[in-house]
Amino acid sequence: MNIGIIGTGNIATYLLEQVNEKSMADGRITAVFGRNVEAGTRLKERFGMEFYTDLDEFLSAPVDTVVEAVTVDAARLFIKQVVERQKDLIVSSIGVFKDFAFLDELTGLADANSTKIYLPSGAIGGLDVLQSARALGGLESVQLTTRKSPMSLGMETDREQVLFDGTAFDAVGKFPKNINVALVLAIAGIGVHETKVRIIVDPEIERNTHTIEAQGDFGKMHLQVENNQMAANPKTSLLAALSILSVLQNKSKALRIGN
Numbered sequence: 655m656n657i658g659i660i661g662t663g664n665i666a667t668y669l670l671e672q673v674n675e676k677s678m679a680d681g682r683i684t685a686v687f688g689r690n691v692e693a694g695t696r697l698k699e700r701f702g703m704e705f706y707t708d709l710d711e712f713l714s715a716p717v718d719t720v721v722e723a724v725t726v727d728a729a730r731l732f733i734k735q736v737v738e739r740q741k742d743l744i745v746s747s748i749g750v751f752k753d754f755a756f757l758d759e760l761t762g763l764a765d766a767n768s769t770k771i772y773l774p775s776g777a778i779g780g781l782d783v784l785q786s787a788r789a790l791g792g793l794e795s796v797q798l799t800t801r802k803s804p805m806s807l808g809m810e811t812d813r814e815q816v817l818f819d820g821t822a823f824d825a826v827g828k829f830p831k832n833i834n835v836a837l838v839l840a841i842a843g844i845g846v847h848e849t850k851v852r853i854i855v856d857p858e859i860e861r862n863t864h865t866i867e868a869q870g871d872f873g874k875m876h877l878q879v880e881n882n883q884m885a886a887n888p889k890t891s892l893l894a895a896l897s898i899l900s901v902l903q904n905k906s907k908a909l910r911i912g913n
């Protein structure tokens with residue numbers, strides 16, 4: 655498998671280390687697209703892949719699977735063309751699907767092109783539970799509480815404070831670099847306007863902590879993940895990068911675990 659990455663930041667670098675240096679997935683990252691020529695050149699020298707600043711040239715390279723690792727806004731600019739060019743797509747910036755119509759459009763394109771779109775579980779879990787719980791429509795409520803340090807939220811404060819209390823839709827609009835998890839939760843569960851989100855800044859906390867509570871015909875779920883941050887970008891949890899690596903490791907396997 656030839657893998658392409660959109661982005662030259664933290665997740666892109668981590669995947670290059672794990673896949674190209676440590677052979678932790680089948681295949682190799684052969685192409686990276688980005689706007690940061692200095693970072694791209696550095697990655698090319700270290701990991702031996704090609705670096706492109708032109709999306710069309712990047713998509714003309716022989717890659718089968720493209721990992722998006724940029725931002726919600728940048729993802730909106732690039733990922734449709736990935737599917738149009740018949741590549742499998744793995745999305746990090748899931749907040750881009752705040753507009754469900756865009757997700758529907760992309761899914762339709764992927765169907766027509768016989769390609770796949772992967773939404774990794776990212777910095778959370780429990781998506782299997784939500785999908786099973788809603789299989790007959792009996793999932794009633796989903797609530798996410800995210801607790802992060804001031805550094806992870808890119809702010810300074812010495813007191814705990816609720817920064818946001820509302821829907822997944824509005825959360826992603828206000829915190830696009832911190833709450834992609836709310837969107838994958840909404841897609842797996844009951845939607846962007848029905849999924850409730852609270853974001854708390856907590857100076858006492860070191861880990862990015864996500865607590866998910868769900869209720870329905872199936873019963874109740876209470877799940878909490880306390881994520882170590884990544885050194886190169888404390889907004890991002892290590893589990894998010896690992897979840898993309900896991901998709902790369904599993905995508906060609908005959909055995910599927912979870913739904």
Ligand SMILES: NC(=O)C1=CN([C@@H]2O[C@H](COP(=O)(O)OP(=O)(O)OC[C@H]3O[C@@H](n4cnc5c(N)ncnc54)[C@H](OP(=O)(O)O)[C@@H]3O)[C@@H](O)[C@H]2O)C=CC1
Pocket residue numbers: 661662663664665666688689690693723724725726728746747748774775776777778830831832834835886887889890891894
């Ligand atoms: N699904 C999940 O659970 C999680 C998702 N994420 C998301 O994953 C994504 C990647 O995270 P991470 O690697 O840590 O972030 P970084 O900030 O480290 O990297 C982002 C990269 O995007 C590039 N970029 C931004 N805008 C553009 C543009 N218009 N064109 C080209 N490149 C662009 C930046 O380049 P430059 O150097 O030029 O700025 C940088 O290389 C983010 O959207 C993040 O919010 C993170 C954690 C959890």
Ligand SMILES: O=C([O-])CC(=O)C(=O)O
Pocket residue numbers: 776777830831832833834835836862863881889890891892894
């Ligand atoms: O990494 C995390 O803990 C969550 C995050 O930033 C996101 O969902 O965007």
